[in-house]
Amino acid sequence: MSVFLQASSGSPPHKAALPDIVRRSSNYHPCVWGDHFLAYNTPGHATPDGDTVQKMEVLKKEVRKMLMEAAHFPREQLKLINDIQRLGVAYHFQAEIDAALGRMKDSYHELCGTESKIDLQFVALCFRLLRQHGYNVSSDVFKKFKDESTGMFMECLSKDAEGLLSFYEATHLRVHGEDILEEALAFTTSHLESLTTQLKNPLAALVIRALKLPLWKTVNRVEARHYIPLYEEDDSHSETLLYFAKLDFNLVQKLHQSEAGEFSRWWMNLNLKEKLPFARDKSMEGFFWAVGMSFEPQYKLARRILATIISWIVVVDDIYDVYGTVEELTLFTDAIQRWDVSASDQLPEYMKYIYRVILDFYAEVEEKFSIAGIPVGHAQFAIDALKEITRSYIYEAKCLNKWLVPTMEDCMPHSIVTSTVPLLTTSFVVGMGPIVTREALEWISTCPLLIRAGSLYCRFTDDMAEYEEGKAEDAAFLVDVYMKQHGVSKECTFSEFKKQNVLAWKDLNSECFGQTVLPPPLLTAALSMSLTAALSMSRLVCILYEFQDMDGFTCSNTKTKELIRSVLVDPISI
Secondary structure, eight states, rough: OOOEHHHHHHOOSSOOOOOOOOOOOOOOOOOSTTTGGGGGGGTTOOOOOOOHHHHHHHHHHHHHHHHHHGGHHHHHHHHHHHHHHHHTTTSSSHHHHHHHHHHHHHHHHHHHSSSOOOHHHHHHHHHHHHHHHTTTOOGGGGGGGOTTTSSOOOOGGGGHHHHHHHHHHHHHTOOTTTTHHHHHHHHHHHHHHHHGGGGTTTTTHHHHHHHOOOOOSHHHHHHHHHHHHHHHHTTTTTTHHHHHHHHHHHHHHHHHHHHHHHHHHHHHOOOOOHHHHHSSSHHHHHHHHHHHHHOGGGGGGHHHHHHEEEEEEEHHHHHHIIIIOHHHHHHHHHHHTTOGGGGGGOOOHHHHHHHHHHHHHHHHHHHHHHHHHHOOGGHHHHHHHHHHHHHHHHHHHHHHSSSSSSSSHHHHHHHHHTTTTHHHHHHHHTTTTTOOOOHHHHHHHHOOHHHHHHHHHHHHHHHHHHHHTTTTTTHHHHHHHHHHHHTHHHHHHHHHHHHHHHHHHHHHHHHHHSSOOOOHHHIIIIIIHHEEEEEEEHHHHIIIIITTTTTTTSSSHHHHHHHIIIIOOOOOOO
């Protein structure tokens, strides 16, 4: 249990005359986008011309026909499905892909089992696509690629770059106890690293990218933007599919630009830069995050809700971590719990403003829900998640200000919450439409394994990145606590956190494949949406932290700016 350094009432150890408050500050860089996205806030920006719409319909029919004609050729159909998914257009053909992978699942052992003569590339691709689709297919199919005399993977596989890459990608969908995939990860990683200098593009680029950012750990729009030009370099590419993917990417990008322009205008009108100059402006990073969670056109409301919450939860986080005193933060936490505009009367002036912004935003959400046919009561789940995160923020603030001496055991329940995964997952799911039931939201609110696992992964990764940037006292909370509690070095702490991250991904994977906890009526509404959200949160952390070897969310004037530009600014050349 935590050791309190003051009375249980939560007051400081002694009450002396308070000196003038000395505020801490963090040297955050200003918003890297300025008013760039305001240019997209114009009528008709996202409206395609009639000729483009007609082309898209013709091409869509042709791609659908390609999928149907490949039904009797499993290798060709799997490759086509893989390309469609990586190019970012699978949402147009979900019914056809569902049906095709359903048939593959039914004939999985016939196609990939011991008696099958199919090569490693196909078996690994089939395994990966089926697991990605939620089918808990067996990894035993890879045993046939082992040498019976040595128990090791066959040496002849070491020169099969395409097979190794396919197998490597498959290993990232492993769950607890799958030793063969653990061995395969080491085997494929080692051989792919040695082959990189011998390969030519596009295969070389795919291998280098995968070793840094596996497919299972990236998000759709980032992958599509990266894969489209590589697919074009592939001599076997389909001109029809390529043209369709390019047109679709650009059309969806224009939609996102229009949304970003509308959001940017709303955000700038809040004038938080003047009202709260100490806080980070991460509005466009928040919008990029929302696009990463789900890019499909029909989820505009969910994106808007999520982008807004991310943008001001960053401000709230800076109030707790950097600017506010514990006494002020206690008042703010209490005001959030009361959820009443009159509660702002007791707050310092700078807190009054953000408090009212938050209350006004949720009032707007309830109004939008009413218009969209979403039960207004669903917003309460997001409000409750916000209340919960402020309770954990004040706990961590007391620890950072030496009011409490925390242990890892005390911290972990709060760290799961302050990872923001529970808040953002809940907030995103409530905005996805009437399909989400109250029962589904109640299940998410229990913080099931998939939420806990995603939270731990995000929190450990975040804290390691921030510790490396010298933020041990303010932000890298868990690293500091673990080192002090166990008397170990940064290296030992990082090693343990990385082990926990591997376990967390296996937990996430186990929730994807063969989920039976929820009754069938809730699987679509609750599991698939919350799983998508929790997975996407973890994937975005991969892209913004691990992929960049830094805190790419806070320091967004580096690779993050390039990522946002590639997804939201620069169209693909047709």
